[in-house]
Amino acid sequence: MQNVVIVSQIQSYLIVSLKDWFERAEYEVITVKADIDAINQIEEPIGIVLLYVDEKMVEELQALNYIKDRAAEEDIPLFAIGDIDELASVEKIISKNMIRQKFQRPINVSEVVSTITGYEKKYGKQNKKKILVVDDSGTMLRNVKGWLEESYQVTLANSGAMAIKSLSTNRPDLVLLDYEMPIVDGKQVLEMIRSEHDFADIPVIFLTNKGDKEIITQVMALKPQGYLLKSMEPSQIIKAIDDFFEETKRKELLGM
Numbered sequence: 001m002q003n004v005v006i007v008s009q010i011q012s013y014l015i016v017s018l019k020d021w022f023e024r025a026e027y028e029v030i031t032v033k034a035d036i037d038a039i040n041q042i043e044e045p046i047g048i049v050l051l052y053v054d055e056k057m058v059e060e061l062q063a064l065n066y067i068k069d070r071a072a073e074e075d076i077p078l079f080a081i082g083d084i085d086e087l088a089s090v091e092k093i094i095s096k097n098m099i100r101q102k103f104q105r106p107i108n109v110s111e112v113v114s115t116i117t118g119y120e121k122k123y124g125k126q127n128k129k130k131i132l133v134v135d136d137s138g139t140m141l142r143n144v145k146g147w148l149e150e151s152y153q154v155t156l157a158n159s160g161a162m163a164i165k166s167l168s169t170n171r172p173d174l175v176l177l178d179y180e181m182p183i184v185d186g187k188q189v190l191e192m193i194r195s196e197h198d199f200a201d202i203p204v205i206f207l208t209n210k211g212d213k214e215i216i217t218q219v220m221a222l223k224p225q226g227y228l229l230k231s232m233e234p235s236q237i238i239k240a241i242d243d244f245f246e247e248t249k250r251k252e253l254l255g256m
Contacts, residue, residue: 002120003028003044007067008052009060014109015052021113034063039070046076048120051090053082058089068094072141072156074170075149077123079116081107097142128153129245132172134163134189135207136181140230144176144207147234148241160184164192167199174244177224179208190222205244 004027008015011031019029027047032038034057049071051057057064071078071094080090081103091099100119103112130153133144141156148154155170157163160181166172175193179186186206193199206227220227225244228237 001026001028002047002124003030004048004050004116005030005032005039005042005046006050006052007032007034007039007057009033009054009056010052014107017109018050018052018113021109022117025113025117027117034060034067036063036066039063039066046070046074047124048116049076049078050116051078051080051082053080053086053090055086058086061093064090064093068098071098072145073162073166075145075153075155077119079103079112081105081112097146123150129174130155130170130172131174131176131241132157132163132166132170133176134158134160134181134186135176135178137178140178140207143234144237147238151238152241160186160189160192163189167193167196167202171199172202174225174241175202175204176228176241177204177206179206179227187218187222190224203244203248205240 004022006015006018006029008031015031019031022029030042032042049067051067067078070076077100078094078098079101080087080099082090083105087102087104101115128151131148132155133141134157135141135144136158138158141158145154145156155166155172157166161184163175163177177186177189190204193202193204203225206224207230208227209230226240228240
């Protein structure tokens with residue numbers, strides 16, 4: 001059963017009503033305050049987060065930043081309810097492109113629930129292939145997520161260390177790996193992946209800024225499933241990923 005986590009600093013009739021409508025739509029509802037420890041106590045994977053924003057929540061900067069980072073890492077869709085000023089305050093912490101939809105109070109509860117469940121049915125994680133994107137550029141991470149998230153479940157890591165941690169908690173079907181990163185570069189990350197028995201068979205496609213022969217030779221010597229240039233058009237990158245999964249599916253059907 002899919003779940004919805006309602007983050008609210010208050011318990012009110014409106015929260016009870018939202019919970020009731022989500023449960024009628026056959027969603028499990030978890031209510032929690034904007035508190036890092038409380039959120040971490042949720043044992044099951046989080047499906048959707050609905051922020052019920054008020055003045056008290058806006059003051060919880062650490063919790064909101066934590067929610068933002070976790071949503072990006074685990075591809076959790078965020079929605080928010082609040083008045084104009086409260087929603088604007090939240091957008092200073094959680095960028096507006098991360099919040100799938102905002103609902104201005106007063107709200108129609110049934111319309112809010114219908115919109116969120118409709119989004120989940122259209123873009124939810126069920127049966128979507130998982131892609132872990134690893135890049136030290138926040139801009140590149142956001143761009144790639146935007147290009148792929150309609151068709152794939154996309155999680156993000158901004159360092160090699162974060163990538164290895166993500167592999168342990170949310171095994172992907174493909175890793176898109178930046179070749180040039182500080183401290184731990186793409187070569188080292190791939191070597192770590194291949195050295196771990198549980199991760200060794202995870203496909204890796206490199207992302208690189210450079211298309212010169214020397215870099216390509218270095219990249220392909222590591223035997224990834226392929227490489228993509230960051231300078232490619234988004235449509236070309238999307239097609240390359242689609243083609244990779246189509247070819248993988250064909251081989252599985254043929255028992256290769």
